[in-house]
Amino acid sequence: MTRRVRIVIIGAGMAGIAAAHTFRQAGFTDFTVVEKGSDVGGVWHWNRYPGLTCDVPSQIYQFGFAPNPAWSHLWATGPDIQRYHREIVDRFGLAAHLRLNTEITAARYQDGSWLLTTSGGDTMTADFVVCATGVLHHPFIPDIPGMDRFAGPVVHTARWDPDIQTSGKRVAVIGTGSTGVQVVSALQPEAAAVLHFARSPQWILWAPMWLRQPRALTTALRRWPALHAFTFDRLQWMSNILADVVTTPSWRRRAVQAYARLSLRAQIRDPHLRATLTPDYQPLCKRQVVSGSYYRAITRPNALLVSDPITEMTPTGVRTADGAHHEVDVVVLATGFHAHNYMRPMSIVGRDGITLDEAWVKGPRAYRMTAIPGFPNLFTVLGPNSPTGSIPLQYSAETTARYIVAWLTRFRDGEITEVEVTEEATEEFNAAVADAIGPTVWNTGCNSWYLTEAGTIDLWPFDRATLTRMLAEPDPGHYRVS
Numbered sequence: 001m002t003r004r005v006r007i008v009i010i011g012a013g014m015a016g017i018a019a020a021h022t023f024r025q026a027g028f029t030d031f032t033v034v035e036k037g038s039d040v041g042g043v044w045h046w047n048r049y050p051g052l053t054c055d056v057p058s059q060i061y062q063f064g065f066a067p068n069p070a071w072s073h074l075w076a077t078g079p080d081i082q083r084y085h086r087e088i089v090d091r092f093g094l095a096a097h098l099r100l101n102t103e104i105t106a107a108r109y110q111d112g113s114w115l116l117t118t119s120g121g122d123t124m125t126a127d128f129v130v131c132a133t134g135v136l137h138h139p140f141i142p143d144i145p146g147m148d149r150f151a152g153p154v155v156h157t158a159r160w161d162p163d164i165q166t167s168g169k170r171v172a173v174i175g176t177g178s179t180g181v182q183v184v185s186a187l188q189p190e191a192a193a194v195l196h197f198a199r200s201p202q203w204i205l206w207a208p209m210w211l212r213q214p215r216a217l218t219t220a221l222r223r224w225p226a227l228h229a230f231t232f233d234r235l236q237w238m239s240n241i242l243a244d245v246v247t248t249p250s251w252r253r254r255a256v257q258a259y260a261r262l263s264l265r266a267q268i269r270d271p272h273l274r275a276t277l278t279p280d281y282q283p284l285c286k287r288q289v290v291s292g293s294y295y296r297a298i299t300r301p302n303a304l305l306v307s308d309p310i311t312e313m314t315p316t317g318v319r320t321a322d323g324a325h326h327e328v329d330v331v332v333l334a335t336g337f338h339a340h341n342y343m344r345p346m347s348i349v350g351r352d353g354i355t356l357d358e359a360w361v362k363g364p365r366a367y368r369m370t371a372i373p374g375f376p377n378l379f380t381v382l383g384p385n386s387p388t389g390s391i392p393l394q395y396s397a398e399t400t401a402r403y404i405v406a407w408l409t410r411f412r413d414g415e416i417t418e419v420e421v422t423e424e425a426t427e428e429f430n431a432a433v434a435d436a437i438g439p440t441v442w443n444t445g446c447n448s449w450y451l452t453e454a455g456t457i458d459l460w461p462f463d464r465a466t467l468t469r470m471l472a473e474p475d476p477g478h479y480r481v482s
Contacts (some may be wrong), residue, residue: 002412002413002414003411003412003413003414004030004412005028005030005127005128005408005412006030006031006113006125006126006127006128007023007028007030007031007032007126007127007128007129007130007139007408008031008032008034008114008116008124008126008128008129008130008347009023009031009032009033009034009130009132010034010103010104010129010130010131010132010133010343011033011034011035011040011042011131011132011133011134011325011455012033012034012035012037012040012042012089012100012132012136013040013041013042013043013044013045013085013097013132013137013432014042014043014085014134014382014394014397015042015132015133015134015381015397015400015449016033016035016042016132016381016382016391017033017040017063017085017088017089017094017398017405018063018132018394018397018398018400018401019130019132019381019397019401020033020062020094020097021065021088021092021094021401021403022127022398022401022402022404022405023401023404023408024092024094025065025370026402026405026408026409028405028408030345031097032097032098032099032124033094033098033099034099034102034103034116034118034124034208035098035099035100035101035102036101036102036103036104036119037100037101038100039082039086039100039324040082040085040086040089040098040100041081041082041085041086042085042134042137042323042378043136043137044078044081044082044085045082045085046137046158046159046160046178047157047158047160048078048079048182049157049158049159049160049161049179049182049183049186049332049334050160050182050186050187051182051183051185051186051187051279052077052078052079052168052182053073053076053077053182053209054073054075054076054077054078054081054192055075055080055178055209055288055289055290056075056392057074057075057235058071058073058074058075058076058080058213059071059231059232059235060232060235060238060392061076061081061392061409062084062232062360062394062395063088063398064232064236064394064395064398065393065398066091066092066112067221067228067229067232068084068090069218069221069222069228069403070136070213070218070221070222071213071218072212072213073209073210073212073213074208074209074211074212075211076205076292077298080465088289088413092459098283100472102118102119102120102122103118103119104116104117104118104119104345104346105117105118105119105131105346105347106347106348107129107346107348108246108347108348108349109349109350109351109375109376109377109378112417112418113125113126113127113257113377114126114127114128114129114130114365114377114378115256116131117310117344120306120352125430127377127411128377128378128379128404128407128408128411129377129378129379130378130379130380130381130384130399130404131342131378131379131380131381131446132380132381132382133232133342133343133346134382135337135340135342135382135386136158136336136337136338136339137158137337138337138338138341138382139159139333139334139335139336139337139338140336140337140338141156141333141337142174142333144310144312144313145311145312145313146312146313146314147313147331149314149315150313150314150315150316150317150331151315151316152329152331153329153330153331154330154331154333155330155331155332155333156332156335157179157183157332157333157334157335158337164330165231165330166187166190166191166330167190167191168190168192169191169192169329169330170189170191170192170193170195170327170328170329170330171191171193171194171195171329172195172317172326172328172330172332172334173187173194173195173196173197173332173334174197174199174310174331174333174334174335175197175198175333175334175335175336176196176198176199176201176332176334177201177202177286177287177289177336177449178200178287178289178291179334179336180196180334181202181204181289181291181294182291182294183332183334184292184294184297184298184303185291185294185296185297186281187332188300188302188303189249189252189297191302192302193302193303193304193328194297194302194303194304195303195304195306195318195326195328195454196298196303196304196305196306197306197310197318198305198306198307199307199308199309199310200277200279200308200447201276201277201278201279202215202239202286202289203260203261203263203264203279203283203284203286203288203289203292203467204260204263204289204290204291204294204295205256205259205260205263205288205289205290206263206266206267206290206291206292206295207290207291207292208292209290209291209292210292210293217411232450234394236392239390239391239392239395239464240463240464240465242390242391243390243391243462243463244463245284245390245441246284246390246440246441246442247390247436247439247440247441247462247463248439249439249441253284253441256283256284257283258280259283260283260284260288261283263295263432264277264278264295266301267295267296268295269403270299273298273299273305276305276307277298277305277444280413280446281444281446282441282444282445284441284442285441285442285444285445285446285448286449286450287448287449287450288448290432291301303476306320306326308320308321308322308324309321313331315329320433320464331356336449337449339387339449339450339458340363340364340384340452340453340458342364342380342383342384343356343380343398344356344357347376348378350372350373350374350375350376350378351375351376351420352374354375356372356375359372359373359374359375362454363431363452363453363454363458364383364384364452364455364458365384365426366380366383366384366385366426366471367421367425367429367478368402368403368429369382369384369386369471370383370403370404370423370471371402371420371426371479372421373421373422373423373424373426374420375420376418376420377411377418377419377420379400379404379407380400381397381401381404382397382400383399383456384458385433385446385459385460385461386400386460386461387450387458387459388459388460390463390464391460391463391464391467395464395467396460396467399467399471400467400471402471403471403473403474405470406473406474407419407474416481416482417482418481418482419480419481420478420479420481421478421479421480422478422479422480425475425477425478425479433461434456436461436462437456437457437459437461439459440459440461442457442459442461443457456482
């Protein structure tokens, strides 16, 4: 005799959509996807800044169950990707399971089930909770003295205000990651001036990200789905090469690093500017920035690179450590996210009253990206260690969701009522991660958002085959079941 399985998925971004579709395909239909935003898409819903573009080619950046033959560009724009996620939700019948504009503030495990509370005071009960809250969704706001005194608008790229006027204005952009590079490139042509405050420069790989997807390619992929499937599989296979680049010191890594240096040398002729734009760490150590327009934009007469640290903001501008005062009208914070918060600031209480903050006092940790000791019947999709520079996140999310289905099935069939990963299995996995991180390029001496407060590197240091093997099916010996 089978049992009803009540599931709550927190988050309707990429991870939440992958989980919802996978569960539905496996016959689990009593699930609710709770999303605090007004639409699906996660990072592609919240981020709407000018120039927003995926730094992964479009034909890689898609779900295996929903290949898209008709991307507008070879590197998709943010609006394109958000529409893609919305279309998937509608096409696969997931909209009926959505609760938008609903934020989960607390979840407590008691008497064999989870009680969840929303910001509006409503409650929900679930047998299983799946946290698909993502990585890049809590904006990091730098503590700059005087920011509250600045007379003009200050906006974070993850909370872009479409009413802000930047054309003909003097715009300060603070931050040097992909977002900062994209914003500078997008705003420079129309702004009176763009000042890029970049205390720590980034290596930038040149790529023609403005190219539209050829109509002939779109037609061919639509007409011959087998060709589309083959193309998708080949591009996915390339993740094996990318994994080798970042995880193993090899000729491939040296080749990519040489290309990063060439991209800078070939486009920046001025020796002083080139020196200012040259990082003091190895290419690929940080999340790699890809752009075909930034170096051109920063050399324009209305653009200025400012490498001195910011000391304060005044009512009319930004002051730097060299004493210079830069008059600006608008300040754009491209300062990234609290990348290791995951489910926080939700209050999550597991077995015997243990809180997530207590479990993660030394930093976020999980077993194989998806289970946390002390929290029965709770799983994460794209949880700790899931960010990667080599394996498509869609593949990770879909593989993790299928792994969770194995436990949902055993619960439905009456074999178990509770499942919790052991501390020993979690320690063993995290020790393996720490060992594997050693030879990776991320461990070559840079300060990146990959680093946790405890100094560990929160990434997946293995290849795709290892991910597939580890998440093929649960190892009963690694779990406590009842």
